[in-house]
Amino acid sequence: MELDDKICLITGGTRGIGAATALALARGGADISLVARHPGAESEHVCHQIQELGRRAAFIAADVARPDEATRCVEQTAALLGGVDVLIHAAGGPVNGGLLDLTAEAWDEAFAVHVHAIFHLCRAAVPAMRQRKNGCIVLVSSAAGLRGLKKNLAYQTVKGALPQFARAMACEFADDNIRVNCVAPGIIRTAFHASMTPEIQRHNIANRIPLHREGTPAQVASLIRELVSNDYVTGETFAIDGGLTMRIA
Numbered sequence: 001m002e003l004d005d006k007i008c009l010i011t012g013g014t015r016g017i018g019a020a021t022a023l024a025l026a027r028g029g030a031d032i033s034l035v036a037r038h039p040g041a042e043s044e045h046v047c048h049q050i051q052e053l054g055r056r057a058a059f060i061a062a063d064v065a066r067p068d069e070a071t072r073c074v075e076q077t078a079a080l081l082g083g084v085d086v087l088i089h090a091a092g093g094p095v096n097g098g099l100l101d102l103t104a105e106a107w108d109e110a111f112a113v114h115v116h117a118i119f120h121l122c123r124a125a126v127p128a129m130r131q132r133k134n135g136c137i138v139l140v141s142s143a144a145g146l147r148g149l150k151k152n153l154a155y156q157t158v159k160g161a162l163p164q165f166a167r168a169m170a171c172e173f174a175d176d177n178i179r180v181n182c183v184a185p186g187i188i189r190t191a192f193h194a195s196m197t198p199e200i201q202r203h204n205i206a207n208r209i210p211l212h213r214e215g216t217p218a219q220v221a222s223l224i225r226e227l228v229s230n231d232y233v234t235g236e237t238f239a240i241d242g243g244l245t246m247r248i249a
Helices: 016-027 041-052 067-081 104-132 153-176 198-208 217-229
Strands: 007-011 031-036 057-061 086-089 135-140 178-185 237-240
Touching (some): 007 067, 016 031, 016 217, 031 067, 041 057, 057 067, 067 104, 086 104, 104 153, 135 153, 153 178, 178 217, 217 237
Parallel strands (some): 007 031, 031 057, 086 135, 135 178, 178 237
16 A cells, blocks of 8 residues: 555554654655544644654544543544545553453553454445555554463453454455554563663563563564565565564573
C-alpha cells in the first residue's frame, strides 16, 4: 500500500509506540488521526510534529474500551479526514497480577482495552475498506503474549488473543484485499517499562535479551510502517524483541 494521502487511525497514538508510528507513517505521506483518552500536551505535540511534516493531523479523545467510543473514533476520523485506510491498535497498558490476586474488574478492563476495542473498531472500519477493496490493520501485541511470565495473567492472555484475532481477520477478509497483521514488541524503551528498577533493567539486558539492548519505539514503528506498505503480508505476527522470545533460558 502506498502511503501517500492514506488516512491512518492510531489508538494510543500520543505516546510511545503509537506516537512513533504516527510520525513514521506521516513521513511516508499519510494523514493521521490520533486517539487517546485525554487531550493534553502530548497530543498537541504529536499533532504539531505531524503538521510540520506537511500532513493533516486530527486528535480524538475517546476511551476505546467502550464500544460506542471505539465506533465514534472511526466515524469521527472519516468525518474529519475522509475515511480510514489504515487502522493501528496500539492502546493498552500493564495489568499486573496472578490468578489469585487479580480482581475481576481488572480482568474485564484488560479485555475491554486490548481485545473488545479492536473488535468494535474493526466492525466500524472494515465495511468501507471492503467497498474500496483495500485496507490494512496492524495490532500491537507483546512478547508477553507469546511466552509465559509470573503474575501477569490478564496481560498475557489479552496480548495472546491479538495474534489469533489477526489471523482470523486476515482469512476472513483476504478476498477484500484487507490485510491484518500483528507485531509483538519485547522490552522497548517507553514509559510502559519505566517502572523497572535499574537492577531489573541490567538483568534483562545481560541475561534475557540476546542482542543485549532494549528496543526503541522508532524501531517498532519502522516494522509497522513496513507492514502497512508491503501488500503481500497478512495474517502474521512479528516479534521485535532483540531475540527475547527465542531464548531458552
